[in-house]
């Protein structure tokens with residue numbers, strides 16, 4: 032249907048003019064502030080559309096969620112987790128930025144960074160495998176972003192090439208935070224916000240969410256709790272997949288994939304680069320306590336020469352060959 036017909040500027044602020052008469056001022060964006068373009072993709076509960084802010088001309092991706100469907104499928108919790116997580120991850124180039132949210136009677140709207148490069152999975156499928164230089168660049172951008180998320184008390188829990196989008200410079204943008212784990216915030220006396228250290232606290236145990244079979248960590252399968260190291264396990268699977276063209280643990284059904292994971296049943300294809308193999312072997316460790324930490328992964332020889340921090344995000348993405 033015509034998107035223009037929907038919704039209205041939803042937030043209003045009551046102000047008073049010189050004569051004390053109430054003036055209603057639209058303070059937020061609404062559907063009418065955007066011109067909607069092509070459908071970029073569909074999720075289980077969402078449609079993502081390209082859109083242009085009519086006033087600034089800036090292009091965005093707007094994720095539209097159908098309220099009735101979300102309520103029917105009991106996914107209201109995920110909507111709030113996605114919003115709260117995106118509101119916590121506001122200043123890193125590797126995270127899809129949430130600019131506005133608004134709603135109308137039928138839908139919720141998330142105005143996000145537009146990622147014209149699509150999913151890293153799509154690029155990998157077209158290339159079949161990445162060479163070491165591309166794997167190093169994209170691996171470093173992913174790791175840099177995971178470090179930022181963890182520093183903000185966010186465990187992604189579903190890292191995979193489908194959730195790694197590419198922006199107009201073919202740089203990484205991590206997305207899909209509806210299933211993230213938000214570590215509780217500690218109240219500091221000086222108002223600084225930091226987060227409880229990663230703990231296998233009771234509530235994590237209670238979590239029923241399991242990520243995508245090929246990337247789920249053994250600890251999540253064995254005793255239900257995800258920790259920051261679970262994202263490093265998924266990272267190891269992604270590095271393997273970029274170089275091998277397929278994930279390390281892949282079977283005909285999820286149950287058999289889980290069996291391979293808990294038995295660490297995988298092998299490297301012939302010709303898999305030695306340094307990358309060493310990195311993957313130190314990440315795909317069953318015991319999360321013995322798994323390579325994020326800091327050690329950044330310092331692994333495979334990433335020798337990588338400029339971490341701002342420099343990583345200013346350089347040109349390597350040509351995918």
Ligand SMILES: Nc1ncnc2c1ncn2[C@@H]1O[C@H](COP(=O)(O)OP(=O)(O)OP(=O)(O)O)[C@@H](O)[C@H]1O
Pocket residue numbers: 071072073074075076077078079092094127143144145146147149150196206207
């Ligand atoms: N910011 C974005 N820019 C460009 N394309 C996007 C953006 N966000 C999502 N997409 C595309 O839209 C599709 C739907 O994304 P969405 O996050 O709504 O659902 P999903 O997470 O892929 O599916 P599910 O909800 O079932 O996990 C994705 O496949 C993705 O390719």
Ligand SMILES: O=C(O)[C@@H]1CCC(=O)N(CCc2ccc(Cl)cc2)[C@H]1c1ccccc1Cl
Pocket residue numbers: 097098099101102107110111114132133134139140141
């Ligand atoms: O948390 C917020 O930012 C507001 C608060 C006010 C509000 O009503 N909403 C929508 C709440 C909501 C969530 C899920 C469904 Cl299915 C319906 C309504 C929230 C909201 C508005 C727009 C987009 C997302 C959300 Cl969660």
